[in-house]
Amino acid sequence: MGCKIIGWGKALPELVVTNDDLAKIVDTSDEWIVERTGIHARRISVNETTTDLASAAAEAALAKSGLAKEDIDLLICMTITPDAVVPSEACLVKMRLGLQNAIAFDLNAACSGCIYGLDVASSMIEASQGAGAGRRNPIKNALVVGVDRLSRITDWTDRATCVLFGDGAGAAVVSWDETAPGILSSFLHNTDDTALVLACDTIFDESTFPFGPTDGPVLVKEVAGLVEDGEEVALHPFIEMQGQAVYKFATSAMTEAAQMACERAGVSIDDVACIVPHQANERIIRYAAKKMHVPMERFQVSIGEVGNTSASSVLMALADAYDSGRINPGDKVLLAGFGGGLTYGSLLFVA
Numbered sequence: 001m002g003c004k005i006i007g008w009g010k011a012l013p014e015l016v017v018t019n020d021d022l023a024k025i026v027d028t029s030d031e032w033i034v035e036r037t038g039i040h041a042r043r044i045s046v047n048e049t050t051t052d053l054a055s056a057a058a059e060a061a062l063a064k065s066g067l068a069k070e071d072i073d074l075l076i077c078m079t080i081t082p083d084a085v086v087p088s089e090a091c092l093v094k095m096r097l098g099l100q101n102a103i104a105f106d107l108n109a110a111c112s113g114c115i116y117g118l119d120v121a122s123s124m125i126e127a128s129q130g131a132g133a134g135r136r137n138p139i140k141n142a143l144v145v146g147v148d149r150l151s152r153i154t155d156w157t158d159r160a161t162c163v164l165f166g167d168g169a170g171a172a173v174v175s176w177d178e179t180a181p182g183i184l185s186s187f188l189h190n191t192d193d194t195a196l197v198l199a200c201d202t203i204f205d206e207s208t209f210p211f212g213p214t215d216g217p218v219l220v221k222e223v224a225g226l227v228e229d230g231e232e233v234a235l236h237p238f239i240e241m242q243g244q245a246v247y248k249f250a251t252s253a254m255t256e257a258a259q260m261a262c263e264r265a266g267v268s269i270d271d272v273a274c275i276v277p278h279q280a281n282e283r284i285i286r287y288a289a290k291k292m293h294v295p296m297e298r299f300q301v302s303i304g305e306v307g308n309t310s311a312s313s314v315l316m317a318l319a320d321a322y323d324s325g326r327i328n329p330g331d332k333v334l335l336a337g338f339g340g341g342l343t344y345g346s347l348l349f350v351a
């Protein structure tokens with residue numbers, strides 16, 4: 001007995017932005033972007049809100065699952081770009097969909113969000129259905145939604161980052177099943193981002209704060225102790241990334257995460273039918289495949305038309321893998337991701 005993914009879905013904004021479109025606003029080319037990343041286009045939300053995208057993906061997953069809205073006991077939204085601080089993104093989606101019986105909260109694990117969210121949801125289900133039955137919030141069915149509109153925290157003058165990202169949402173319904181083998185294993189890990197290779201400041205309006213003067217906005221670089229004496233640091237409410245450092249972290253994190261989930265479950269990687277990795281860069285996926293001696297055919301690659309969609313990437317790619325018939329009942333499926341924090345992790349389950 002264990003948890004089973006019984007529904008999946010995704011949602012994308014309408015606007016398609018091609019590499020050629022980007023070449024009109026920054027000094028880049030289709031050739032460079034395709035060769036270095038595998039990305040041809042991405043979707044950018046013009047008027048779609050984070051709640052619009054999350055709700056559409058959640059509704060698609062719910063429809064696929066065959067469950068009714070009142071069956072959902074838990075909703076987790078994984079995001080770094082919620083529409084509001086309060087109510088949380090999950091509370092906004094719960095209201096929009098009318099999930100009357102669900103408890104709802106957000107989870108921020110950046111691009112590893114899907115893995116962390118699925119692990120938290122399935123752990124809460126297992127805890128309340130197994131030995132904890134009667135003592136914990138009863139949770140049988142959970143909806144997990146990864147959603148991000150990185151377009152709103154992207155510096156559109158920075159060619160090194162703006163060509164990578166896109167907007168979107170992915171969702172899954174996880175359900176307790178007395179006959180399912182369940183989640184075979186998971187692995188979550190954080191390694192300190194001491195050099196801040198991925199960072200983005202928050203904007204709080206301090207202009208009406210009555211107990212000042214303050215030293216100005218809190219800057220992540222200062223909090224992390226990375227400011228030299230006398231160095232001027234400006235607010236940077238956009239993703240700042242040291243691409244090569246992230247690339248190095250990503251390739252080793254992905255491989256370690258995949259190996260750890262297999263080791264914990266006692267499963268050989270050769271017995272995994274489909275690997276669904278975070279879609280950050282096709283080169284990272286190819287590198288990991290080579291290092292793990294796994295043919296690329298067993299990896300789901302969805303990045304080409306959507307780019308890196310952050311917290312929604314793994315669930316969007318998982319939906320693609322199910323919809324294209326790559327995942328069949330009984331298959332072992334491995335999810336692996338990494339992201340800001342630095343977070344990384346994996347989840348191995350039977351479809």
Ligand code: ACO
Binds near residue numbers: 037110
């Ligand atoms: N178009 C043309 N040239 C570019 C572009 C661009 N869009 N971006 C950078 N360049 C140039 C650089 O300026 C540099 O020029 P120079 O040699 O004259 O200085 C040259 O291309 C090479 O730059 P590198 O940074 O060495 O390029 P690299 O091969 O490392 O590719 C990339 C850059 C694609 C960003 C890569 O480092 C990468 O994928 N890193 C990981 C990114 C990632 O996974 N981020 C997400 C993690 S978590 C999250 O999703 C938030």
